[in-house]
Amino acid sequence: METSLRLPIELVLHVITCCLPGKDEILPPDHATTKTLVSFTLVCKETRRLATRYLREHCVYLNDDRRLRALLLLMPERPDLRKIHQLFLAPFDVDGSIDDQPTAIWVKELFNFTCLSLRRLVMDIPLRSVRPENDHLDVRRIMAEGFQRLESLEEFVSVQDELYLEAPHLGLDVPLWRGWPKLRRLALYNVDADDAFWAFVAAMPALETLVLTRADSLRDCNMKEEYRGNTDRPLKVLLVNIEDDQVRFGNMIRFNWDIVDEERKMTIMLYNVPGIYARVHPIEGCQRFVKAAAADGTLWDLQGEIVQHLPKIPHPNVAELP
Structure with missing residues (x-):
């Protein structure tokens, strides 16, 4: 009579752990790892406990209202589901x-x-689809009240806009991310990077990295002067665009950079999206790229061409003049 051999539970749990992606990846429902973890929730109590934990850590990918609603219905009875990072x-x-x-x-x-x-939120929501004056259902205020509570957030990516929820007539006349004191990494789409914007950025006490995709006002604002004039903190800035639309060095205001940032604490880089994204419409291509890089955790590590200070032109010695 044949006897079946059972794998030790420790080995099975190790197999589950080996399936995990990088710690900063957020996996969609159709990803093979997500499906594998879901399958392990059906094996036994021990595998369900571990797989459920890993699903909460790596696979909270709410890409439709049905998934959002289903998660909310579970939360009152499942306090562990509230501990989403x-x-x-x-x-x-x-x-x-x-x-x-x-x-x-x-x-x-x-x-x-x-x-x-x-701690980390990647958002792909078309906030510009409803302007404040047309918001008859008050959806902008409702969501703004939710975003205002995210005071523990450390990383935030808005794929489609600059978190367009400001409404001066409702008392929301500053960027909502300005109220997140622990924010270290911020990525925005098509923000108006004017003087006021850099003042808001400089007021963020923990910000280390700023990714701006297809930003406006880059040719009209002296970025280093406005930022460094308000803070001494280091900052990495990555300007993302397709190559044909990327701002050129000669079109950027770089006066006084050697004075306001002598120690080069603020690094501004240009990053051109890869060709596979650039071949589609510029807006859609850039948004797809940022969405993918944000979800797999590689966005913050991107490096581009550094925007250099204006070259120094030596003054001739009066004694050497003819």
Whole structure:
């Protein structure tokens, strides 16, 4: 009579751990690792405990309203699900509109549950689809109240805009990310990088890296003068665009850089998105690239061509003049 051999549970748990991605990756539902972890939740109590933990750590990828709603329904009875450290959030139709009050309320409730634990957020939401004057369902205010609670956030990526939820008539006349004191890494799309923007950036006490995709006002603002005039903290700035639309050195205001940033504490780099993304529409290509790099955790490590200070032209010695 044949007897079946069972693998030690320690070995099975080790197999689960070996399936894990890098610590900064957020995996979508159709990823092979996500499916594997889901399968292990059905094997036994021990594998379910470990796989559930890893799903919470690496696979909170809410790319439709159905997944968001399902997670919220579980949270009151599952306190462990509130301890989410990183998530990808895209519950609205990315090609549609945020003019959907129930989903806006669910976003706010999600942040109410996770605000103490959430450290990293990648957001792909079409906030510009509803302007303040057309917000008849009050969705912008509802979501803004949720975002204001994310005071533990350390990394934030907005794929489609600059977190376009400011509404002066509601008392929201400063960027919402300005209220996140622990924020170390910030990525925004098509922000107006004017003098006021750099003043807000300089006021962020922990910010280390700033990624700006297809930003405006780069030719009109002396970035180093505005930033370094308000703070002495180091900062890495990555300007992302397709090569044809990238700002050129000669079009950037670089006066006084040797004076305001003599120690080169602020590094500004130009990064051209890879050709596979650049071949599609510039806006869509850049957004796809940032979304992918943010989800797999590589966005903050990107390096580009450093924008140099203006060359020094030596003054001739009066005694040497003819």
